[in-house]
Amino acid sequence: MKLSANVKGIGFLVAAVFVISIQNIAVKWIGGDYSALQIVTFRSLLALPFTVLFFRYEGGRGLPATKLPWLEFVRGLFLFLSYTTFMMGLAALPLAQIEAIRFSGPLMITFLSVVMLGEQVGPRRWVALVIGFLGVLLIVQPGSASFNIGSLFVLISVLFYALVAIITRKLKAEDSSATMAYFSSLVYLVAALLLVPLPALVGDMPNAHPSIAFLIRPWSMPTLLDGLIMAGLGLIWAIWMYLLSRAYSLAQASVAAPFEYVSLPINILWGFLIWREIPTWLTLAGAALTLGSGMYVLYRERKERELPSPTPVTEGE
Numbered sequence: 001m002k003l004s005a006n007v008k009g010i011g012f013l014v015a016a017v018f019v020i021s022i023q024n025i026a027v028k029w030i031g032g033d034y035s036a037l038q039i040v041t042f043r044s045l046l047a048l049p050f051t052v053l054f055f056r057y058e059g060g061r062g063l064p065a066t067k068l069p070w071l072e073f074v075r076g077l078f079l080f081l082s083y084t085t086f087m088m089g090l091a092a093l094p095l096a097q098i099e100a101i102r103f104s105g106p107l108m109i110t111f112l113s114v115v116m117l118g119e120q121v122g123p124r125r126w127v128a129l130v131i132g133f134l135g136v137l138l139i140v141q142p143g144s145a146s147f148n149i150g151s152l153f154v155l156i157s158v159l160f161y162a163l164v165a166i167i168t169r170k171l172k173a174e175d176s177s178a179t180m181a182y183f184s185s186l187v188y189l190v191a192a193l194l195l196v197p198l199p200a201l202v203g204d205m206p207n208a209h210p211s212i213a214f215l216i217r218p219w220s221m222p223t224l225l226d227g228l229i230m231a232g233l234g235l236i237w238a239i240w241m242y243l244l245s246r247a248y249s250l251a252q253a254s255v256a257a258p259f260e261y262v263s264l265p266i267n268i269l270w271g272f273l274i275w276r277e278i279p280t281w282l283t284l285a286g287a288a289l290t291l292g293s294g295m296y297v298l299y300r301e302r303k304e305r306e307l308p309s310p311t312p313v314t315e316g317e
Contacts, residue, residue, distance in 0.1 A: 009251020010259050016243035017263045023236050024098070025270055026229050028090050035199065035217040036087045037192045039230050040080070042222075044189040046234025051185050054178035054241070064179040068171060075167045075180065076187025082160035083188070084215070085153040091214035092150030095271035096279035099264045100139050100287035101154045106257075106294040107132040108162035116166060125300050128293040135289025138282050150211045177245055257298055261291055 003011075027039060055064045066072050089098055107129050113119040121129075140151040171180060199218040208216065222230060247256055264287060271277035279287075 006251045006255050009247045009249075009256050011247075012243050012250065013247035013256045013259050014262055016240050016247060017260060018266060019236060019243060020240045021263065021266045021270060023233055023240075024090060024095055024267065025274065026233060026236070027087050028095070028275075030222075030226050030229055031087065031091045031214055033220070034222060034226065034230075035219055036084055036091075036214045037195050037198070038219045038222075039087065039233065040084060040188060041192040042227070042230035043233040043237065044185050044192065046231045047237045048182070048185045048189065048234075050234065050238035050241075051178060051182035054238075055176070055182060058176050058178050060176070060178065064176075064182040066175050066179060066183065068174055069183075071167060071171055072175070072180065072183040073187060075164055075171065076184040077191065078160045078164045078167070079184045080188045080191045082157045082164060085160070086157035088211040088214050089150045089154035089157065092148055092210040093154065094275070094277040094279065094283075095267035096264065096277065096287075097139060097151070097283050098154050099267045100279070100283050100290065101136060101151060102158055103261065103264070103287060103290040103294055104132060104136045104155070105158050105161060106297050107290070108158050109165050110297050112162050112166055122300070125297055128296045128300075132290045132293030132297075135286040135291075135293065138286030138289065141282065149209050153211050177241075181241060258295055261295075264291070 030039070052063065086098075089101075110121065110125065111129060114121050136155070140155070141147050168180065175183075196219070199216050202216045205212065205216060268277075268279060271279075
């Protein structure tokens with residue numbers, strides 16, 4: 001039986017979500033002994049050559065170049081901030097809670113598209129946005145005894161990722177995905193190296209929150225296994241990038257995108273099997289609200305794209 005392009009694309013997307021979940025395990029596993037910046041540096045060193053290989057695979061020669069260097073720089077910086085704050089959240093929160101908060105991504109992108117790009121959103125989508133962010137409040141629980149500052153870092157990560165998505169819309173007309181991946185990895189590497197003195201500048205903070213401690217921890221020589229894990233993050237990123245590109249090149253984005261939400265059950269499973277983490281009912285309820293509103297936003301965007309353009313009125317009609 002021959003599979004349709006949409007089914008194949010969905011298969012690649014689910015595989016991509018599974019592969020990137022391994023990154024979460026790796027960072028959480030070694031995060032108690034090393035600095036987030038050290039892990040970012042090791043990952044970027046290995047990932048950078050892969051971006052050149054992707055560029056060659058697309059038919060490019062030499063090194064990737066861009067006509068919009070400042071926009072590529074801003075995109076790379078926002079990705080660096082998104083990835084780093086996400087890892088800071090990983091140091092303090094269960095995997096399920098992190099993924100539930102990340103469900104607010106489509107909502108954040110829609111909100112920023114209205115604020116920054118002036119896109120029109122109907123009343124039903126505004127209601128969906130409000131419900132989705134209420135779901136986030138259920139998960140984060142600001143002001144309660146169970147509030148964890150790590151939740152804020154994950155929300156900051158989602159915010160920067162949403163900004164990246166908006167910038168990518170402007171860049172994709174000029175630069176290929178491999179070119180964007182190359183420049184973002186380059187910015188990752190430079191930003192992480194520039195922040196190497198941060199632990200010395202901040203000094204010792206023995207009672208720091210796990211998220212903050214993960215950022216300001218001094219660099220240390222990794223064991224052979226941990227060094228391989230850090231380097232392997234670059235390989236994981238490369239495989240994830242390939243699978244994601246294949247997914248959206250085969251399937252319609254509006255059909256495939258909802259399947260990114262399988263990240264929640266995957267991460268719930270990893271959290272339980274490795275750390276015996278069990279999500280709270282509030283986390284699951286908040287995730288359900290955020291997921292439902294995000295799915296509705298995707299559905300409305302798909303319906304709007306399917307609407308036929310108004311027929312132009314000609315003289316005599």
